[in-house]
Amino acid sequence: MHKNLSIHLAPSLLKSKNEKILKRRFTIMNSGDTAWVLTASALVLLMTMPGLAFFYGGLVRRKNVLSILMQCFIIVCIVSLQWVLFGYSLAFGPDFHGIIGTLEWAGLAGVGAAPNSNYAATIPHSVFMIFQAMFAVITPALIIGAYAERVKFPAFLLFTLLWATFVYDPLAHWVWGTGGWIKSLGGLDFAGGIVVHVSSGISALVLALLLGKRVGYNHKPIRPHNLPFTVLGAALLWFGWFGFNAGSALAADGLAANAFVTTNTATAAAGLTWALIEWWHNGTPTILGTATGAVAGLVAITPACGFVNPMNAIFIGIIVALVCYTAVAVIKGKLGYDDSLDAFGVHGVGGTVGTIATGLFAEKAVNAAGADGLLFGNLHQFGIQCLMLVVTIAFAAIMTFVIFKIVDAAIGMRVEEKNEIIGLDLTQQSEAAYTVIE
């Protein structure tokens, strides 16, 4: 989040009779920026559905694929409405003691065509709002990977609404909202490594532990029912992520280009590294591994993409593949928790790697509005990154625990064993994805 406007042009042109037009074009609204952020918003929507929906949908058993598609789809509906009604105001509205936004902008009051220079001075405020809406949508959708194949649909709905309101909105305010305490401290999170990935990943782990294992889960993955779906979803995630990361520049400029290039580079490095690790460790590279590695790379470069150079993006990609592979293929099996689709192993761990990497590799030469990291002699920034990481992990974990207990007491989070065995598609939605006989 930055702004490097050509405001300095304005004074010399003030006497021009075209003053108003020039002012509008150069210092208030920029059609290129607006067009790009609108496009980026649509790209981020594509990440949730069909991207994440098919990435996760392919990984579950055939009896549960519709439940994943439904959860991703209806999250878009629920969180979009929550966001315009009050979520945006809580996250980005006028600050209340650095902790939360007030409800002054509830129902998008005052959020219209005029830019808000605190967030993005060259695009309409409503464009910034809808771009952020897509982030609010995808974050609870990432958690689906942890409770896949065993959650009750009404409980999922209530959990999602509470989580979006009491975890995502405050966290977004701390890190990105004007007056938010982490933002005031100088914490760097370009596109959501902390706000989106660490928060959802940690919550995923807490949920996986509280919900318990799926019936029949025995320390090894349950076989994916449709890997082509998963690969299609991963490819759509990669594509949409350009909107997520480069769009976070909030302008069509050099910084957006840097974010685009570092995103692609880190992702390529992580996908290749994961394939090579598998080759060395298991004897063959797999497409599921390569796609998973790419997603881990996307996650890790997210907080860093607007602060690091492309060569360091390669390091970030390699490091995250090594760490996430260890988390998913070695540690998870040993600890025995059932994070069905590795929401924690990829997003929680990858987001953590990315946040720390930002504190290492960030440099002002890339983004003057950012800061130098540890490798450029700034221990202070590294400390801030670690602090925001610890605070986010603690906050997300505790809040998820509390919300789980509330929903579990009110509705019950987990489906009955009989229904879990038959599958969520038939028992929660009364429909089946595939026919055995016409």
Added chain:
Amino acid sequence: MKLIIAIIQPHKLEAVKRELEAVDVNLMTVTNVVGQGRQKGLTEIYRGAKEAGGLLNKVRLDIAVNEAFVEPTIDAVTRGAHTGSVGDGKIFVVELAECIRISSGERGGVAIG
């Protein structure tokens, strides 16, 4: 020689396979099937149109065995697939007239194992 046909719950396949391996029965053919028994199917709804009591997914095992293995096989399948409720499935045992191993041309009991 007998052909043992077992219809079981899909999620019990792994448990049944483990029990069969424990009694040294390692060869089988497995198919996805649908069917209906005393366990009623679930209602499905497509754009408001209800379809009551659809067929349920089951797994079918075809196991050819020599006489000495018939009872151990039946016991193993039962141990693996039993929960005590309707829907656990059925086991059918039928006479097997002949068995030929394609690779060697062997016939009868030696071709089964």
